[in-house]
Amino acid sequence: MSDGEIQVAINSDQDIILARQKGRALATEIGFASSDATLIATAISELARNIVSYATKGQITLKAVNGANRQGLAIVASDQGPGISDVPQALRDGFSTSGSLGMGLPGVRRLMDEFEITSQPGRGTTVVTKKWKQ
């Protein structure tokens, strides 16, 4: 198993596809069931889309992680975009500032097991989210 990180630069909608394909491949390599690999790929797609929609460009980093007696996959989505001024609001269903469905973040949180977001207005946003193998 590769223990390095996989980094995907997100600059366009084409990169969204690349990121989720690499995520699915890594999830499969770690041994996730196919249904969980689909959840992970969907989460990556939403996070990468947020980068393209709100920050124009950023980066998705994928890595295998080890917890106590368990293995998982971490997604780090980071950008130097405008940031989010009201994070709790952005985590509520139905909220959006870009005219999209606004389901990105709360949806991603439901798809994954752990979810952390740090955002500074004017500096950018970083989301770290993990899924553990059942």
Add this chain to the structure above:
Amino acid sequence: MEVPILKQGDVLIATFQAALSDADLNQLRSGLVRQVVRFRSRGVIVDVTAMDVMDSFASRTLREIAHMIRLRGAETVIVGIQPEVAFAMVQLGLTLEGVATALDLEEGLIYLNEKFETMH
């Protein structure tokens, strides 16, 4: 990758080949609406069997396609959503509200033919 659109009688069939970019989806939307007008189609089937991920953008585009085509007086049915993709969509909170779905191409054609009969 562009989505091929086949004409089969009164029905247009668009089959997703693989992962589609946002640009591909937008192209499909305008292409389908244009073809429905051109061929005076009464039904559209969008086959998403090959789709690996249905995220918020893809599902919004499919909903838009169905609603635009309905405004033309034709019916759209989405077929072939894989069980795993459906599971992820529910977790993500995505619904294809107001859009007909069917198991596969065959069921989709049956659905449209029944619709056509009630339209007479």
